Amino acid sequence: AAGRGVEIDDYPESELLSVPRSFIAPRRPERVLALSVRGDSMTGIGLDDGDIVLFATDDRSGDGIHVVSIGSRLLVKRVHLDPAARRVEIISENPSYGVRVLEGPELDEFRIEGRVIGSLHRY
Numbered sequence: 001a002a003g004r005g006v007e008i009d010d011y012p013e014s015e016l017l018s019v020p021r022s023f024i025a026p027r028r029p030e031r032v033l034a035l036s037v038r039g040d041s042m043t044g045i046g047l048d049d050g051d052i053v054l055f056a057t058d059d060r061s062g063d064g065i066h067v068v069s070i071g072s073r074l075l076v077k078r079v080h081l082d083p084a085a086r087r088v089e090i091i092s093e094n095p096s097y098g099v100r101v102l103e104g105p106e107l108d109e110f111r112i113e114g115r116v117i118g119s120l121h122r123y
Contacts (some may be wrong), residue, residue, distance in 0.1 A: 017052070023118055024054060031058045033114065035067060035076070042076055044093030051121045055114035065116040070102070071109040076116065 017034050024032045037051040045065065047053065053076055055067045066079045068090070078091040087103040088110055102110050 019054065019120075024056075027056050027058070027117065032056055032117070033067075035074070037076060037119075041092035041094045041097045044095075045078075046121070047076065047093070047119055048121065051119050053116050054118045054120075055116045057114040059115040059117075060112040067113040067116060069109075069111045069113055070106075074113070079112065 021029070032054055034052050034054050037047050037049060037053060039049060042065075053067065060066070063080050064078070066077065068075050068077055068079060070090075075090070078093060080089040080091060082088070085103070086107065087101055088107065090100040090102065092098075
């Protein structure tokens with residue numbers, strides 16, 4: 001979800017998506033997953049409702065655009081990590097949404113699932 005998040009179990013279906021190997025290189029195909037975007041919180045970087053994001057499950061470090069889970073909710077967001085302050089900023093790319101700050105016990109429910117490496121958009 002590119003918004004408030006969707007429950008992970010709400011969308012259990014899966015299918016194989018063919019993309020050119022050069023689109024995900026140098027990553028191995030078995031380490032790349034895709035999700036459908038729901039919502040409008042990431043329109044500022046060109047991710048629209050219905051787009052598909054590809055993310056590398058073996059790249060979970062550093063700031064950037066990531067697929068994250070918070071509890072049982074899955075989101076696509078810009079992530080800013082501040083290890084010294086033990087906090088994470090979850091940032092939407094739409095001024096209609098504020099920054100969400102996770103600290104303390106909230107961090108126990110936070111996980112970076114992978115770095116977004118590309119997207120597919122239909123016109």
